[in-house]
Amino acid sequence: STIKKNVFIELDLKRDVPELTGDNVQIQQIVMNLIINAAEAIGDNKGSVKIALKKAIVDAGQSETDFMGIAIPSRIYACLEVSDTGCGIDEENQKRIFDPFFTTKFTGRGLGMSAVLGIVKAHDGALQLASSPGAGTTFKVFFPLSVVQNAVETTPAVGLIPKAEIRVSVLLVDDEESLRIVGSDLLDAMGFSVLTAANGREALELYQERGDVINLILLDMIMPEMGGIETYRLLREMSPFIPIVICSGYSIEDINDDLCNDLHAAVIQKPYNPDNLRNTLMNLLVNSEKASQSDIQ
Numbered sequence: 001s002t003i004k005k006n007v008f009i010e011l012d013l014k015r016d017v018p019e020l021t022g023d024n025v026q027i028q029q030i031v032m033n034l035i036i037n038a039a040e041a042i043g044d045n046k047g048s049v050k051i052a053l054k055k056a057i058v059d060a061g062q063s064e065t066d067f068m069g070i071a072i073p074s075r076i077y078a079c080l081e082v083s084d085t086g087c088g089i090d091e092e093n094q095k096r097i098f099d100p101f102f103t104t105k106f107t108g109r110g111l112g113m114s115a116v117l118g119i120v121k122a123h124d125g126a127l128q129l130a131s132s133p134g135a136g137t138t139f140k141v142f143f144p145l146s147v148v149q150n151a152v153e154t155t156p157a158v159g160l161i162p163k164a165e166i167r168v169s170v171l172l173v174d175d176e177e178s179l180r181i182v183g184s185d186l187l188d189a190m191g192f193s194v195l196t197a198a199n200g201r202e203a204l205e206l207y208q209e210r211g212d213v214i215n216l217i218l219l220d221m222i223m224p225e226m227g228g229i230e231t232y233r234l235l236r237e238m239s240p241f242i243p244i245v246i247c248s249g250y251s252i253e254d255i256n257d258d259l260c261n262d263l264h265a266a267v268i269q270k271p272y273n274p275d276n277l278r279n280t281l282m283n284l285l286v287n288s289e290k291a292s293q294s295d296i297q
Helices: 024-042 091-096 112-122 148-153 177-189 200-213 228-238 253-259 274-296
Strands: 007-013 047-058 075-084 126-131 137-144 169-173 193-197 216-220 244-248 265-269
Touching (some): 024 075, 112 137
């Protein structure tokens, strides 16, 4: 639904690929980031994005390497391939594309591909990149079928995190549509219901209209029109107890100084760690409930 009509989506999904044991929300984030980036590379021109999934075998001695030139271990993989007919990526940008704060877009923070690489590594996988200006781009993601279980044992899947006992409503505020989609899926998997806004001004309007059903607000720090800190201050004038979490891909030290005396606010780092995110939200909800009861008494 986020991709323009000029982009044709082609699927080539083989039926012989076994199921993976992994974090389904994080896997979805990889797929979504790669497809949206591919569609954006096509721009307003007509073009296509091909998504292929197959079983791949890397034999010992085979010269298969990742984007850094490091040999991919010999084993059986599920291989996800996303290719586009877009503008392509020059050699210089290919070297920087996975840096946490690098982006070729005018807006945004360039966290998408950094998050993709982090998830691939967490699942003990590998990633390949092939591209050149004017010739499109192809990403291949290799998930090992034999050891993926070990890769995720130390990081519980979102589906294994206990859901909220009460259906709590969270207002998610982020200017990037892809991150609103990922964040909504993550919060829903944790048991929360989700409302979204694209910037601080929209968030204020939505809270004025539906504040009685919003239990918590998740705010991106850097947004056009009205950023997270300014939105936080105006929200706090409207409600002293509504839990507010500010999210940032940058340093959070300066934000902590702003919120240090607010028991109903917190700061978390992007990209989200599911356990940390849920614990932060639940702790703030408990504090808010206590404050509300004290106020009633």
